Amino acid sequence: MRSRDGDYSFTQSISSIISLLLCSSVIFADEYIISYRYSVKNATLYSETLYVSKAMKKCMGRPYDTLLLESQKSEILKEILLANQDKFIEFLYKIGLSVRYYEETLNGKNDSSTILTLPSKCFKVDFNDSFVRIAPLK
Amino acid sequence: MKYSLVLIALLSVTSFAADKKEDATQVTIVCSTSNCVKQTEITNPVAKSKVKKKLSPKKEDVLDTRHNLLINVIGQGVAPANTSSPAQAYALAKRAAVADAYRLIAEKVKGVRIDGQDLIKNMMVKRSTIRTSVQAMVRNANIIETTFKEGLCEVEMEITLSRNQFPQ
Numbered sequence: 001m002r003s004r005d006g007d008y009s010f011t012q013s014i015s016s017i018i019s020l021l022l023c024s025s026v027i028f029a030d031e032y033i034i035s036y037r038y039s040v041k042n043a044t045l046y047s048e049t050l051y052v053s054k055a056m057k058k059c060m061g062r063p064y065d066t067l068l069l070e071s072q073k074s075e076i077l078k079e080i081l082l083a084n085q086d087k088f089i090e091f092l093y094k095i096g097l098s099v100r101y102y103e104e105t106l107n108g109k110n111d112s113s114t115i116l117t118l119p120s121k122c123f124k125v126d127f128n129d130s131f132v133r134i135a136p137l138k
Numbered sequence: 139m140k141y142s143l144v145l146i147a148l149l150s151v152t153s154f155a156a157d158k159k160e161d162a163t164q165v166t167i168v169c170s171t172s173n174c175v176k177q178t179e180i181t182n183p184v185a186k187s188k189v190k191k192k193l194s195p196k197k198e199d200v201l202d203t204r205h206n207l208l209i210n211v212i213g214q215g216v217a218p219a220n221t222s223s224p225a226q227a228y229a230l231a232k233r234a235a236v237a238d239a240y241r242l243i244a245e246k247v248k249g250v251r252i253d254g255q256d257l258i259k260n261m262m263v264k265r266s267t268i269r270t271s272v273q274a275m276v277r278n279a280n281i282i283e284t285t286f287k288e289g290l291c292e293v294e295m296e297i298t299l300s301r302n303q304f305p306q
Contacts, residue, residue: 040237044218045230096277101241105268114237
């Protein structure tokens with residue numbers, strides 16, 4: 001197909017570059033297993049843990065939601081997530097968290113604990129120059 | 139003449155008061171629950187229709203195919219005592235408040251399991267235990283508003299439920 005100005009080779013080279021970029025983003029996308037958990041005891045935050053690990057085998061599924069985070073030229077995902085903690089945790093609220101709540105009242109004395117957990121989930125992660133794209137797989 | 143007018147006026151006032159009193163005694167509402175709506179005992183047939191209209195049962199929130207259900211909760215959390223800065227205190231209190239809000243959503247949507255146990259010895263309560271627990275998975279909950287005042291953080295969250303989210 002010829003372009004309107006007749007510069008066929010230029011159009012072809014542009015399209016090949018775009019297709020190459022798309023292929024590279026698919027090839028170089030990493031898969032990570034992320035899990036997150038925090039517990040609250042008597043209305044006060046007690047512990048918070050974030051586990052990040054590279055997937056040891058290929059994950060199945062398609063990415064269904066994306067989050068863009070500034071990477072500040074870091075290649076370590078955990079560092080990026082901790083630097084953008086608030087954004088990432090708001091994203092987790094959207095994905096869904098498991099809630100477990102226990103309360104015990106013994107002779108009128110009340111104790112409660114709430115645990116929010118993101119069960120281990122596979123995420124597709126694309127590293128770019130200044131940002132990183134994270135998408136959970138379904 | 140003057141005295142007769144005064145007498146008529148007095149008679150009319152007393153008859154009006156008696157009418158009022160009769161109405162008041164005939165309508166008796168017996169409440170066994172806190173919201174005084176469920177049980178009614180009405181003897182006056184005229185008042186009965188009036189009261190029936192007022193005490194019609196409240197329509198419960200039911201998830202149907204046409205309408206979505208919006209659940210709104212406010213979670214509360216406090217910062218730990220040993221925080222290094224007010225910003226850290228805010229962040230930690232917000233986490234706790236979000237967890238509380240999630241718990242409230244789960245309580246409303248899925249329900250609460252309650253176990254109670256009382257140990258009575260020699261006609262005296264030795265130990266009284268109440269355990270409540272909630273377990274659920276909450277998706278697509280949104281934070282509407284966050285307020286932080288005097289060490290207490292309040293997070294308002296809402297979730298929209300639609301019929302097609304649940305397996306039929």
